[in-house]
Amino acid sequence: MAEIIRMPEVLAGTAEAAVQTWNVGMGDVLAQGAKLAEIETEKAVVEYIAETSGTVGRLLVAEGQNVAVGEPIVVLVAEGEGDAEIDAALAAAGVTVSPAPGAAATASPTAPEVPVPAPVSVVAPVRRFVSPLVRRLAQESDVDLGSLTGSGPHGRIVRRDLEKYLELRAAELSRSAQEAAMPSPAAPLDPVVSASGDNVGYVDVPLDRMRKAIANRLTLSKSTVPHFYLTADCRVDELLALRARVNETAVRRVSVNDFVLKAAAAALVEVPEANSIWNTDSIRRFDRVDIAVAVAVDGGLTTPVLRDVARTPLSEVSASVADLAERARAGKLRQHELEGGSFAVSNLGMYGTASFSAILNPPQAGILAVGAAQKRPVVDAEDVLSVATVMTVTLSADHRVLDGAVAAQWLAAFQRRIENPLSILI
Template sequence: MPIEILMPALSPTMEEGTLAKWLVKEGDTVNSGDIMAEIETDKATMEFEAVDEGVVGKIIVAEGTDGVKVNTPIAVLLEDGESADDIGDVSAPKEEASSHAAPAEASEDTAPAKGYGRGETEAPTARSTEGGDRIFASPLARRIAKDKGLDLSQIKGSGPKGRIVKADVMDAKPQAASSALKADAPAASAPAAAAMASGPTTDQVRKMYEGREFEEQPLDGMRKTIAARLTEAKQSVPHFYLRRDIELDALLSFRSKLNKTLEPRGVKLSVNDFIIKACALALQQVPEANAVWAGDRTLSLKPSDVAVAVAIEGGLFTPVLKDADMKSLSALSTEMKDLAARARDRKLAPHEYQGGSFAISNLGMFGIDNFDAIINPPHAAILAVGAGAKKPVVGEDGELKVATVMSTTLSVDHRVIDGALGANLLNAIKDNLENPMGMLA
């Protein structure tokens, strides 16, 4: 029977996307691995690959269509012996969009994938199990389960990584229709909806500016995601803030000497490279603070995976430098430059910007003296870094001197890190930056 190709979830946070471009047309034969389309997610443009072979019988969603919900049919693939006459009514989108409440951590199932095709779509169903685990099932298995009234959460999958496949549902006995399935779906997207709905409505704001010249700028997927996630974070995460001034003269002198040594290798260290290293080491020095919030518990991490905010047109990325405490300054510098360049081109894979326990947001290069950053869940803290500036300070000998001082603010999730623990973490960061040679020991 003809198989529907569904809009895939190309990242754990993806709810909808833009079908940017079809690279096949109706009647084309596709083989496993062929690129069928380009899809714009909330973060990047990614290629959509076929995992099976067949003939494109019908393209349901035209290229350039935005707001296509995850699990919505976008095309139909015909197998041998089938024709367009075998295609039924597939024009109406199905209400199977993935839940915004699904776990945000990257997994082996979703992170590095380039795309999915017929029968192998790894898009999550519209509900999760009571333990919070997403249910993975092939489109065919999902359709058979729906026809038979089966609850997929009660079926054990035999496919790769536990995916539910056709064989798992064919012999399963029908169960009573689960009202919880229908009840959970609208509730799952409530946090994002509530976040976007806060404040006056669009019509109310328009009326405020009647008679004034303005131009409406619709939100793209990235802007919608930023608005929803950070509104939710600011409303639900109990932030508190710790501030320290850090003297940079020793670091600047040490950096100058290192850069002269590294010049033949084409490496030039930035102050931000030292900040990344200092934060990564501090998470090892204060391991209790190297944790994330996981709903009803915390997860204590062993590695220092540090995210760094990178501004791009229309939004930002937070690529993650994994095991940053174990890497040299030159390795961190090279990796950060690569991640930042690919972030600006929106070429990062999901596993490269998801995860980590700690983040850095540096606006010093824009001349900002200090600011308070919003925590990006599930992180427990984010360091806001201001510009270094010459200021009068009192030395240890009581004498007044001029030093280069950088203002920092640590935003902390009080559910994970208490005041004294947060202070210890920020003090460790300060000590590392003011004694930079110690970071090489």
């Protein structure tokens, strides 16, 4: 029987997404676990992996087309089925859609030929390849595609090319505004004057989908989730020494953040009440520790999730983080890699930030903000003043899920492991 595949909710709270690239065409045989498409959300491009098998009978949306989550995007058929079975399945589901224009780009010999509009923007006499999504974003930003140079395959104009152009344009507009504000002896100008009497130049940078999503999601989190914060100063001299010894023989160098992730996971095992999320009418507690890692990408932030961190060796955690970060920056994360997790870690220590507080990413109930390891004066248990390397961490917690005592127990468990790092390796 024909099976309808619908647009997935690749990120929690996502209302719509676009098929950036179809990896199949009409008549292709799709195996379970194969890549069906690349889906672009406001925050990332993720691979949509097929959860079933079949033959592609009809593509229902075109590349670049925005589709609400849950709407049909493709129909799979079994051997011997065709348009009649597809139409019947769509009718039974109450769907009245037609094949997307150009969706049958790789039609099988038995499929009817469908005219395929070329995904190009033509600026005579050069033929410029550009995705429909980038074309729409360029139109919204009033950008002539003829001004862009494509860095994608075969010179294809991709999203990063447009964003780079917008950044350069914004910088140029800012310079122009500043120059225009300077009076010329030959032609005196009437400068724009602020309320304080200063000459002011500025430029409005358009919001892209990622920045809008971040703004909406974090505003919702901060306004609807009751945050509270706990801070601890962790002495990390022993951890840094252990890391240096590990890296002397390790095939892959491990980072301080890798130790932080393992310590956080061990603390969640010790205090299982903290390994929970808000589930509207219940609190869901997990028996496995999955932790999201904040990764800075062009124009924003994404949070891929590490699985089963507590039972994963340090070297494998390090390799997984590096792989996820690299693919996040390249826009190649898969759908399941952005889902789940009860806890998150955000580390700005590499930028020299001493301490900060992070905003929760619902439904996760905790996020640990990690600052830089710095030399500071400390007083030990014998009241002796000395110098130690100290790292400040701040836990942001959802008070609907975690009470202060539970959050404090978790933070103490984390601090013990950071200050006694051999316990992380056991």
